[in-house]
Amino acid sequence: METRELRYFVAVAEELHFGRAARRLGIAQPPLSRAIQQLERRLGAVLLDRTSRTVALTEAGSVLLAEGRAALDAVDAAEHRTRRAALSAAGRPGLVLVAKASASRELLAKLLDAYAAEPGAVPVEVTLCGPAEQERLLREGRADVALLHRPYDSTTGFDTEELGTEGQVVVLPAGHPLTVRAHVHMADITGLPGLPLPRWPDPDGTYPPGPGPQVRDHAQLLQLVALGRACAVSPESCRAQLHGDLAAVPVLDAPSVTTVIAWPPHSRSRAVADLVRTATRLQ
Amino acid sequence: METRELRYFVAVAEELHFGRAARRLGIAQPPLSRAIQQLERRLGAVLLDRTSRTVALTEAGSVLLAEGRAALDAVDAAEHRTRRAALSAAGRPGLVLVAKASASRELLAKLLDAYAAEPGAVPVEVTLCGPAEQERLLREGRADVALLHRPYDSTTGFDTEELGTEGQVVVLPAGHPLTVRAHVHMADITGLPGLPLPRWPDPDGTYPPGPGPQVRDHAQLLQLVALGRACAVSPESCRAQLHGDLAAVPVLDAPSVTTVIAWPPHSRSRAVADLVRTATRLQ
DNA sequence: GGCGACGATACCGTCCGGGTATCGATCCGG
DNA sequence: CCGGATCGATACCCGGACGGTATCGTCGCC
Structure with a gap:
C-alpha cells in the first residue's frame, strides 16, 4: 500500500463524500474514485458502501481508517525526525x-x-x-x-x-464559602451554583456538549475562576501559580x-x- | 514520503550496497540510486555517505532507518488488519x-x-x-x-x-545435587559445570556469542535439560509441564x-x- | 598501471496517475 | 410524475514518473 492511497482513503473516510475529499486533496473526483476502487481490489475488501447519494464506512473501512491514520502519522514522524536529525547534525x-x-x-x-x-x-x-x-x-x-x-x-x-504522583485541589475564587474547609469531596463541587466545571476540547478540537465554559488552557481557566465563572480541579502543584484572588482546597476523592x-x-x-x-x- | 521510497531506503540502509539492495527489491540499480537521491533532495538531508567503494549511514540516515522500519510496519499492519477485518465480516x-x-x-x-x-x-x-x-x-x-x-x-x-507475577525456578535434570535444596541463588547456578544457561536468539534471528547451547523454544530447552546439557531459569508455572526426568528449585534472587x-x-x-x-x- | 567493482549519469519506452467530458442513479421541488 | 440537481462511476486522453539498458567516472587492488 502506498501512502498516497492511504491519504486518499482517509480523506474520503473522513469526509464521507468523494467530491469534498477530492477538493481537500487537490485532485479531481474521478481519479479519487478510481484510486479507492483500486485499493479495494488490491485489499480484496469493500471499504465503503456507496450509493449515488451516500457514502458509509464498512467494518473493514473503519479499521483501515484507524490503522491508516496511525500509519500516516508514523510516516510523517519518520520524515520530521529525519529532517530534525539532519538539522541538529548541522547545528x-x-x-x-x-x-x-x-x-x-x-x-x-x-x-x-x-x-x-x-x-x-x-x-x-x-x-x-x-x-x-x-x-x-x-x-x-x-x-x-x-x-x-x-x-x-x-x-x-x-x-x-x-x-511522581500528586493529589488534586479545587481552585475557587478567594472568599468562596468552601475555601474555609480543610478538604472537600467531588460531590461538594459538582453542580456548585454558578461555578460549573469547564469543558476541555476533544482531541479533534471540538467541545463536548453540556454546561460550563469552554477553555483551551490553564491560564484561561484560572482567569475564569478568578472571575467567579467556573471552578477547577487541578493537581496540587498548581498552587504555586495561584495569586491572591484564588484559593485551593484539597479534593479527597479526586483521582490522583x-x-x-x-x-x-x-x-x-x-x-x-x-x-x-x-x-x-x-x- | 511514499512507502516505495521508504522501502527502497530501508533496503539500501540494511544492505549498505546499492547493487544488492536493488536485487533484493527486484529492480535495477540505476533507478534505485535515483530514488535515493530524490528522497534526499526532498528531505533536504544527506542520508548516506557514499564513495564508489563504500556506503555508510549518516546520523539522519540511521534515524530514518529506525523510523522508516516502524512506519513500514504500521502500513503493513494497516493492510493486514483491514484484510482480516474484511474476512471476519465474511465469516x-x-x-x-x-x-x-x-x-x-x-x-x-x-x-x-x-x-x-x-x-x-x-x-x-x-x-x-x-x-x-x-x-x-x-x-x-x-x-x-x-x-x-x-x-x-x-x-x-x-x-x-x-x-500476574511469579517467581522463577531453575530446572535441572532429576537427581542433580542441587535438587535437594529448598531454594538456590543465581550465583549457585551460573557456571554450573556441564550445565550452562542456554542462549536465546536475538530479534534478528542470530545468536549472541558465548557458551551454552542455542535454543529456539522451551520444549527444546527442556529436552536439553533432561539430557543433562543445560539448565534453565523459568517462571514457576512451567512446573506443570515438567515430567519425571526434571526437577525445579526456586531461585530466590531471579527477577520475577x-x-x-x-x-x-x-x-x-x-x-x-x-x-x-x-x-x-x-x- | 590496468582491471574490476560500484555508484552516477544519459537516454528511452511504458504504464499509471490525473485531467475533462459524460453517464447513470437517486433525491427533491413543483 | 417529471425535470433539474447532486453525486459517484465510466470513458478517454495526456504527461510525467518509474523502470530498463548502456555507459561513464572513480576508487581500490593485485
Whole structure:
C-alpha cells in the first residue's frame, strides 16, 4: 500500500463524500474514485458502501481508517525526525520537549537544569501547548519527549516513566464559602451554583456538549475562576501559580494525577535516553 | 514520503550496497540510486555517505532507518488488519492471540474459556511461536493480542495490562545435587559445570556469542535439560509441564516474571477490549 | 598501471496517475 | 410524475514518473 492511497482513503473516510475529499486533496473526483476502487481490489475488501447519494464506512473501512491514520502519522514522524536529525547534525536544536502550559514550572525547571548539567547534554527547546496537542506533536515527530499527566492524557503507544504522583485541589475564587474547609469531596463541587466545571476540547478540537465554559488552557481557566465563572480541579502543584484572588482546597476523592515523561518508541536517540534517565533520578 | 521510497531506503540502509539492495527489491540499480537521491533532495538531508567503494549511514540516515522500519510496519499492519477485518465480516476468524509455546497452558486455557463464555465472544485463533516472534506478529497486524513476559519481552509501543507475577525456578535434570535444596541463588547456578544457561536468539534471528547451547523454544530447552546439557531459569508455572526426568528449585534472587496481555494501540476492536477485560478479571 | 567493482549519469519506452467530458442513479421541488 | 440537481462511476486522453539498458567516472587492488 502506498501512502498516497492511504491519504486518499482517509480523506474520503473522513469526509464521507468523494467530491469534498477530492477538493481537500487537490485532485479531481474521478481519479479519487478510481484510486479507492483500486485499493479495494488490491485489499480484496469493500471499504465503503456507496450509493449515488451516500457514502458509509464498512467494518473493514473503519479499521483501515484507524490503522491508516496511525500509519500516516508514523510516516510523517519518520520524515520530521529525519529532517530534525539532519538539522541538529548541522547545528542547533537538540531536543524538543513539549509540556502543557499548566505543567509544574518547578518540575520542568528542575528537569532542565539537571539535564543541562549532564555530560553530553544537548540544547533543549521547550514547547508549551494546550492539552491533547502534545500527543499529536509527539506522534508526528515534531517533538522528542513530552510531560504528560495521567489519567488526563493518553499515553497509548508511547514509552513512559512515572515521575511522581500528586493529589488534586479545587481552585475557587478567594472568599468562596468552601475555601474555609480543610478538604472537600467531588460531590461538594459538582453542580456548585454558578461555578460549573469547564469543558476541555476533544482531541479533534471540538467541545463536548453540556454546561460550563469552554477553555483551551490553564491560564484561561484560572482567569475564569478568578472571575467567579467556573471552578477547577487541578493537581496540587498548581498552587504555586495561584495569586491572591484564588484559593485551593484539597479534593479527597479526586483521582490522583501522575506526571510521566513520554517518548515515542523506536527512539534510538541518546539524548532522549539521557533526559529520561535524568528525569527518573530527580526524585 | 511514499512507502516505495521508504522501502527502497530501508533496503539500501540494511544492505549498505546499492547493487544488492536493488536485487533484493527486484529492480535495477540505476533507478534505485535515483530514488535515493530524490528522497534526499526532498528531505533536504544527506542520508548516506557514499564513495564508489563504500556506503555508510549518516546520523539522519540511521534515524530514518529506525523510523522508516516502524512506519513500514504500521502500513503493513494497516493492510493486514483491514484484510482480516474484511474476512471476519465474511465469516470466521475473529481474534488471533499469539503466545509463546512455553506460556502457561493453565492461564491460557482459563483465559480462553472465560472469554468464550462472554456474551458476544468471537472465535479465537491461538498462534504459538518462539519468543521475539510475537512482537513482530503483533506489530505487523498478523495478530491482535499477545501474552508477553516481562522483563524478557519488550512491550514497547503496545498497550498492556498485567495479569500476574511469579517467581522463577531453575530446572535441572532429576537427581542433580542441587535438587535437594529448598531454594538456590543465581550465583549457585551460573557456571554450573556441564550445565550452562542456554542462549536465546536475538530479534534478528542470530545468536549472541558465548557458551551454552542455542535454543529456539522451551520444549527444546527442556529436552536439553533432561539430557543433562543445560539448565534453565523459568517462571514457576512451567512446573506443570515438567515430567519425571526434571526437577525445579526456586531461585530466590531471579527477577520475577510478569505476564502481561498486550495489544496494539489504535485497536478499536470490541473483541480485543472484551478479551483484555476478561483477562484482567481472571485473578 | 590496468582491471574490476560500484555508484552516477544519459537516454528511452511504458504504464499509471490525473485531467475533462459524460453517464447513470437517486433525491427533491413543483 | 417529471425535470433539474447532486453525486459517484465510466470513458478517454495526456504527461510525467518509474523502470530498463548502456555507459561513464572513480576508487581500490593485485
